[in-house]
Amino acid sequence: MTTQASLPPETPQTSDARVVHVLEFPGGYTRSTGPVIGRFLTGLRSGRLFGVRMPDGRVLVPPTEYDPQTAAALGAADEDWVQVGPAGTVTTWTWVDDPRPDHPLDRPFAWALIRPDGADTALLHAVDSGSKAAMATGMRVHPTWRAERTGAVKDIACFAPGEGPAEVPALAPAGVPTPVDGPASDGEAELEPVSMVTLPHRLEYRLRGGTVWNHFIDGMAVGQIRGTRCAKCGKVFVPPRGACPGDGVPATEWVDLPDTGVLTTFAVNNVPAAGAPEVPFISGYVLLDGADVAMLALVSDVPWQEVRIGMRVRGVWVPDAERTRSVKNLKWFAPTGEPDIPFEQFEEYV
Numbered sequence: 001m002t003t004q005a006s007l008p009p010e011t012p013q014t015s016d017a018r019v020v021h022v023l024e025f026p027g028g029y030t031r032s033t034g035p036v037i038g039r040f041l042t043g044l045r046s047g048r049l050f051g052v053r054m055p056d057g058r059v060l061v062p063p064t065e066y067d068p069q070t071a072a073a074l075g076a077a078d079e080d081w082v083q084v085g086p087a088g089t090v091t092t093w094t095w096v097d098d099p100r101p102d103h104p105l106d107r108p109f110a111w112a113l114i115r116p117d118g119a120d121t122a123l124l125h126a127v128d129s130g131s132k133a134a135m136a137t138g139m140r141v142h143p144t145w146r147a148e149r150t151g152a153v154k155d156i157a158c159f160a161p162g163e164g165p166a167e168v169p170a171l172a173p174a175g176v177p178t179p180v181d182g183p184a185s186d187g188e189a190e191l192e193p194v195s196m197v198t199l200p201h202r203l204e205y206r207l208r209g210g211t212v213w214n215h216f217i218d219g220m221a222v223g224q225i226r227g228t229r230c231a232k233c234g235k236v237f238v239p240p241r242g243a244c245p246g247d248g249v250p251a252t253e254w255v256d257l258p259d260t261g262v263l264t265t266f267a268v269n270n271v272p273a274a275g276a277p278e279v280p281f282i283s284g285y286v287l288l289d290g291a292d293v294a295m296l297a298l299v300s301d302v303p304w305q306e307v308r309i310g311m312r313v314r315g316v317w318v319p320d321a322e323r324t325r326s327v328k329n330l331k332w333f334a335p336t337g338e339p340d341i342p343f344e345q346f347e348e349y350v
């Protein structure tokens, strides 16, 4: 069963969804460093900057595993490694008036490319110059080292104007109190070289839905799934698109779709994630009856071992009283108990 409306003029303009979206690996993304980056990061932990010498004699900081021009492997021999800086010269910069929460400084600062003395390339870091007027290309800067160094570029809190001195506080790994006395190397001798890092990955942005998305969300708020149809090819898109990706023409006709369909493919998720159901949970693509594009959804109310491609499913909604203007009103899809659909009947939508 479908009902239809056109856009415009029937599309209501009363709602205006602006939502904050976050794309991230919660807890960061863990990866191995390899020997070259690992050696650079191990140097940072000990409060020293290292570069790697290329066959033509130039020194790369931060080091790379391969010569950017010839692709020859770099850094294999100890003599290829050169301690540089710690002071250096700003080669270019840009000013940040309003630091973001994850920026290295909570006050206005400069992002700068800094060429450490003895290096032929520059590394990106923050310069705490106090004011934009105090920044200049060619200015001399030195690093301000943290005590809690883990083998990361943030082991340098920032760079500051002038030659230094760039004092290196005794190492106080996270969770370990700063030693009252004793040389910095005491704690380092027991540490393994850095070989793994966990890097933050987070993108936060505000999304203004626009006419099509708002009409779709208004439908979800009352338990109705709305798609758009292309006037040229007749394909129905859900979630709706404002234009047909195949024909490049506006998809101006609204179609109300049922909340039943077929599961065209699925995954059993065993990696816990913030905001996701308890593992193992099923995510999959559901081709709604009357739609030409499968939509990503959760599948539940069925043991994961019994989920199969071709399974007939129906949407499970939150109670009317709990509905908001959100796609989360449609909690998941559950089996209808009808016979499976043969793969041949939906293979073109997989």
Ligand SMILES: [Zn+2]
Pocket: 230, 231, 232, 233, 234, 235, 244, 245, 246, 247, 248
């Ligand atoms: Zn089309």
